[in-house]
Amino acid sequence: MATGHVRGAASAVQVHPALSFDLHEDWRRAFDPCIQCGMCGGVCPLAHAMDHTPRRAIHLAREGLLDKVLQSNTLWLCVSCYTCTARCPTGLKITDVLFPALRDAAITAGLQLPGEFKRALDNTYRYGNSLGEGPRKRLEWTKGAGVPVPVISQVRRRVEVLWLVECYPSYHPRNQVQAQAMARIMHAMGVDFAVLGPEEHCLGDCERLAGEKGLFESLVEYNTSLLDKYEYDILVTGDPHAYNSLTRIYPAITGRSYPIRHYIEFFAGRLDALKPLLTHRIDARVTYHDNCCLGRMCGLYEPPRELLQAIPGITLVEMPFARHNALCCGGGGGGMWLDTVIWQAAGERLSDRRIGHALATGADILAVSCPFETPRFEDSLKSTGHEDTMVVRDILELLDRSMQGGTVA
Amino acid sequence: MNQSGRDVWVYVEHLRGAVAEHTYELLGKGRELAGALGGRLVAIFLGEGVHPLTDTLGAADSVLCVEDAALAGFTPQAHASVLRSLAEQQPPRLLLFGATSMGMDLASLLSTTLRMPLVVNCRDICVEDHRIIATNQMCGGKLLCQAEIADAPAIFTVLPGAFPAAQGKSDHPPAVQRIATPVPLEGLRTRFVRLLEPAAGDVDITKAPVLVAVGRGIQRQDNLALAEELAGLLGGAVCASRPVIDQGWLPVTRQVGKSGMIVKPRFYLALGISGASEHIEGMKGSELVVAINSDPKAPIFEVADYGVVADMFDIIPALLGVLRARKGLAA
Amino acid sequence: MNIAVLLNMVPDLVEDLELDASGTALDAQWMRYVLSESDEHALEQALLLKDRHGARVTVLALDYGDVDEALYSSLAKGADEAVRLVGIPREGLTKRAIAVAFREALRGMPADLILTGVFAIDDLDGHVAGLLAGLLDLPFVGVTRSVEPVCDDRVVVQKEYPGGLAAEIEVDLPAVIGVLSAPQPPRYVPVARIRETRRTRAVTAHDVSSIEIPPGPAILRLLKPEPAKRAEMLAGSPEDIARQMVAILQERGVLR
Numbered sequence: 001m002a003t004g005h006v007r008g009a010a011s012a013v014q015v016h017p018a019l020s021f022d023l024h025e026d027w028r029r030a031f032d033p034c035i036q037c038g039m040c041g042g043v044c045p046l047a048h049a050m051d052h053t054p055r056r057a058i059h060l061a062r063e064g065l066l067d068k069v070l071q072s073n074t075l076w077l078c079v080s081c082y083t084c085t086a087r088c089p090t091g092l093k094i095t096d097v098l099f100p101a102l103r104d105a106a107i108t109a110g111l112q113l114p115g116e117f118k119r120a121l122d123n124t125y126r127y128g129n130s131l132g133e134g135p136r137k138r139l140e141w142t143k144g145a146g147v148p149v150p151v152i153s154q155v156r157r158r159v160e161v162l163w164l165v166e167c168y169p170s171y172h173p174r175n176q177v178q179a180q181a182m183a184r185i186m187h188a189m190g191v192d193f194a195v196l197g198p199e200e201h202c203l204g205d206c207e208r209l210a211g212e213k214g215l216f217e218s219l220v221e222y223n224t225s226l227l228d229k230y231e232y233d234i235l236v237t238g239d240p241h242a243y244n245s246l247t248r249i250y251p252a253i254t255g256r257s258y259p260i261r262h263y264i265e266f267f268a269g270r271l272d273a274l275k276p277l278l279t280h281r282i283d284a285r286v287t288y289h290d291n292c293c294l295g296r297m298c299g300l301y302e303p304p305r306e307l308l309q310a311i312p313g314i315t316l317v318e319m320p321f322a323r324h325n326a327l328c329c330g331g332g333g334g335g336m337w338l339d340t341v342i343w344q345a346a347g348e349r350l351s352d353r354r355i356g357h358a359l360a361t362g363a364d365i366l367a368v369s370c371p372f373e374t375p376r377f378e379d380s381l382k383s384t385g386h387e388d389t390m391v392v393r394d395i396l397e398l399l400d401r402s403m404q405g406g407t408v409a
Numbered sequence: 410m411n412q413s414g415r416d417v418w419v420y421v422e423h424l425r426g427a428v429a430e431h432t433y434e435l436l437g438k439g440r441e442l443a444g445a446l447g448g449r450l451v452a453i454f455l456g457e458g459v460h461p462l463t464d465t466l467g468a469a470d471s472v473l474c475v476e477d478a479a480l481a482g483f484t485p486q487a488h489a490s491v492l493r494s495l496a497e498q499q500p501p502r503l504l505l506f507g508a509t510s511m512g513m514d515l516a517s518l519l520s521t522t523l524r525m526p527l528v529v530n531c532r533d534i535c536v537e538d539h540r541i542i543a544t545n546q547m548c549g550g551k552l553l554c555q556a557e558i559a560d561a562p563a564i565f566t567v568l569p570g571a572f573p574a575a576q577g578k579s580d581h582p583p584a585v586q587r588i589a590t591p592v593p594l595e596g597l598r599t600r601f602v603r604l605l606e607p608a609a610g611d612v613d614i615t616k617a618p619v620l621v622a623v624g625r626g627i628q629r630q631d632n633l634a635l636a637e638e639l640a641g642l643l644g645g646a647v648c649a650s651r652p653v654i655d656q657g658w659l660p661v662t663r664q665v666g667k668s669g670m671i672v673k674p675r676f677y678l679a680l681g682i683s684g685a686s687e688h689i690e691g692m693k694g695s696e697l698v699v700a701i702n703s704d705p706k707a708p709i710f711e712v713a714d715y716g717v718v719a720d721m722f723d724i725i726p727a728l729l730g731v732l733r734a735r736k737g738l739a740a
Numbered sequence: 741m742n743i744a745v746l747l748n749m750v751p752d753l754v755e756d757l758e759l760d761a762s763g764t765a766l767d768a769q770w771m772r773y774v775l776s777e778s779d780e781h782a783l784e785q786a787l788l789l790k791d792r793h794g795a796r797v798t799v800l801a802l803d804y805g806d807v808d809e810a811l812y813s814s815l816a817k818g819a820d821e822a823v824r825l826v827g828i829p830r831e832g833l834t835k836r837a838i839a840v841a842f843r844e845a846l847r848g849m850p851a852d853l854i855l856t857g858v859f860a861i862d863d864l865d866g867h868v869a870g871l872l873a874g875l876l877d878l879p880f881v882g883v884t885r886s887v888e889p890v891c892d893d894r895v896v897v898q899k900e901y902p903g904g905l906a907a908e909i910e911v912d913l914p915a916v917i918g919v920l921s922a923p924q925p926p927r928y929v930p931v932a933r934i935r936e937t938r939r940t941r942a943v944t945a946h947d948v949s950s951i952e953i954p955p956g957p958a959i960l961r962l963l964k965p966e967p968a969k970r971a972e973m974l975a976g977s978p979e980d981i982a983r984q985m986v987a988i989l990q991e992r993g994v995l996r
Contacts, residue, residue, distance in 0.1 A: 104930070107928065107930045108930055108932075108933070110927060112924070112925075113928050115925065116667060116668050118925075118928045121928065122928070125931055126774070127754060132754065133754065134754040134755035134756075134772075135755075136755050136756075136770070137755075172686060173686050173708065174686070212930060212931060213930075213931075213932055214930050214931030214932025214933070214934070214935055215930075215931040215932075217931075217932070217935075218931055218935065339651075339667075339668040340651075340661065340664070340668040340669065343655065344661065375685070375686075375687075379685070382625065382652070383652060383655065424901060424905075430996050434993075434996075482907065482909075483907065484881070484909055485870075485880050485881055485882065486879055486880065510882070510883040510899060510900060510901050510902075513858065513859065513867060513870065513882055513883065513918075514870055514880065514881065514882040514883070514918070516866070516870070517866045517867045517869065517870020517871045517873075517874065517882075518870050518873060518874045518880060519874070520836075520865075520866050520870075520871060520874065521836075521839075521871055521874025521875050522874050526865065526956070526957050527865055527866045528864060528865060528957055529859075529863050529864065529865070529866060529867065530863065542960065543957075545864050547861060547862050547863065547864065548751060548753055548757060548861050548862060549753055549861060550965070551753060551757055551964065551965070552757060552766075552962055552963070552964060553962070553963040553964075553965060554864055554959060554961075554962050554963075555959070555960040555961050555962075555963070556864065556865075556956075556957035556958060556959050556960065557957060557958045557959075557960050558957050558958075559958070563957075569993065570992065570993020570994060570996075571993060572993075573990075573993070574996045597879075598879040598911065598912040598915070599879045599880075599881060599909060599910070599911050599912070599915075600909065600910045600911075601907060601908075601909055602896065602907075602908040602909060602910055603907070603908050604905060604906070604907055604908075605898065605905070605906045605907070605908055606905065607903060607904025607905055608904065612904075613904060616902070616903075616904065618902070618994075619994060643989075643994070643995070675992075675993075675994055676989065676992070676994040696992075697988075697989075697992050697994065698971075699971075699985060699988070700971060710970055710971045710973075711969065711970055711971075712971075713971035714968070714971060714972065715971050715972050715973070715974055715985070715988060716970075716971030716972070716973050716974070717973070717974050717981055717985075718973065719978070719981070723978045724978050724981055724982065726978070727977075727978035727979045727981065727982035728981075728982040728985060728986075730979070730982065731979075731982045731983055731986050732986065735986070735995075
């Protein structure tokens, strides 16, 4: 499969060929080349529950029967896992173009939207985050970090790293501890970093995938002018969707590139400085879940594994369906806001299915690198009765533990 | 000052042949306020065929009963015009309503037509010399406002449950004055048609004043019966966190949380719910939260007002026992 | 049918409420405003009447607290006209004064039906819906869950009572209705349409500074009940705990 390079990125990232992205592309014309092979529906983890598979949705839309698709459950079952996009022999941008366009059409036509989904979009519009938390509370998490977390508007100088903490790590209790861990790691490594604080808004990747084009556009405007206010060498984030957005989407829309790294690349690139700090052993079998944005879309399979293997005592085991075959946790592209809808249609959560893969390895720890995944997989362990068998930890938490000592579980 | 000028009037709310419980709360408080003002407590009863109901209003010095067919089914216009006329003839010092569907309508209308200041949603009212000090609750309970009305007759709407009903209940029947309507009630521009019974089907948990919420700790579907009985005795409904709904033990309409309903009941009893933030999001607006969980570190204890670290199956039977005994049922 | 929808901005509870130095008002510096929830339902109820029966909908709002966002998004949802009422300050504005301002604005405006939320979270001296009806001497029903036209000059509403019970009440027009909820949840309007509306539509300004602002009850002080960080734990035997719980419920008025 051909690889591409991100325009202007300092490091060559292997990106899926569906790179060029136009937010206003005439989506119907874009799907003319579809040969109706059915590969998309065949690999989609939720196609079995859809009224129309992606293939059929394209067919119906081309035949002028778009209404049938808009009235169906199909548009609400996509979790933006990019598997269809990765497999499509014609290179069609099903995840980035088709589903957002269908959702946009549904929203514009005034169809009743699922309540949770509506609330998430309203919250993002009003408060800059889908959780509906007040902007002034963005820095609450820093109180438990144990190290200073500078805010760039207060340091008023160029920093090495402008850390885009993003929404779940700022507000969700389970993810706040991960943000705290990341602060401690960067502090211990002597990284010159700062955060945005209350000015920070969601980068909008999930809102874009959810079909709210106008909301995404307003977030792009806001974020591009916000990032222009400050001087930094690189941007680092722990959120794969923010990474996806700044790596592939913002450049395509604005014509500018952003020096964005996910923490796994950033830390893996500085392993020489990090490894000596990992002084405490974590004797455990660990399996890593490749999330969709970092994995399938951006090809970052080795850095997380390098980080895990740098921790003394860890034995890495691979799950079935690893790397580009990884099964999505179900949280992307609005999946976090369509939980009940998806569950009612499919009778299962993708995270439950995936936890089965993890458990099959016999590992003690499921390692992740996306904030959505920790609560989703922990929930799955409880639902499937395995909370005593395995724990879920972000790589940040494992690195932090290896630096600080103490028990992991 | 007019003889009635120190009196406290309580509007008696009734529906389907029963006086509302909070009317007794108003009578109890009204008794105290009338005493402090040196006036009488008068219960105002508008309706048709209300004879037996007036017997329960003995906490009042007297009951002023206006009977007319046009008052049988409540409409704000009919009841407000009668109250207005009565109040213009014999102006009271205080007029008390419940902060309820009926009370809210009447109080605002009368505040303008009688030109009497109004304070709504009161948790407390007291008399200090010539001043009435009312404590209003606003912003979802996050703010209390103490307001003062000096030397002037005023109207208040009172939050149900703010005062004890016991003080407003009396065994001896009151003095009742029955009169015909003081104003014509034909040709009114608002007309009561009929009462609509709640739709058969599921309970709307967003409207229940009390919710008994069950989480994973309920363990088995059979145990829901305990929660149902508790809810019945507390005057509420059963709801659940997502994992219980996932099991199919209750319909999705009973789900509380980010992916379900957002509820703001007066009382939320969380049984065996750990308190994942997705669940908290659905119930954090509850006025009073009590949580029972065997895990002392359960996050639910951070949002609950009261907590019990125990096996819920030890506490529930004891609670059922006490509640049944209160109702005079076998323990 | 001409429908006037009255919108009110109220404190947004997402951020913590702060008291100002005097302790008798909220600190406006940190306050965000949001459209009152029951007013959103009133707008939805009006739009449903427009969709199904072809009414003309005008929204009116006093000028404070990012009101333009509420007005433009109402236009984007389908309102025909939006009016911003200017000329009076927000500070110290009572519900009675708001009702007087709306009465002034409605003068000379044909309105068969006036819809507004039946209450707002910051109500102190009354509820705008009922106060306005009293000032206009119009028929009024509050706490409605549906409004349906019967004919040109009459509607039938369902007034809600506890337990899902409701009363069907006929109301002659013109009338004021205090909406609790619309028959369906407030519709979502895509951000793109709001942005487009801001570019293509105009909000009319209407001066209401001539009104006499009536004084409200004197505010002695505001209090913020401090929420406990953690639950007060009950202890003892199950029977002790059960008795303690029932006592708490009785004290809070949950159990009578």
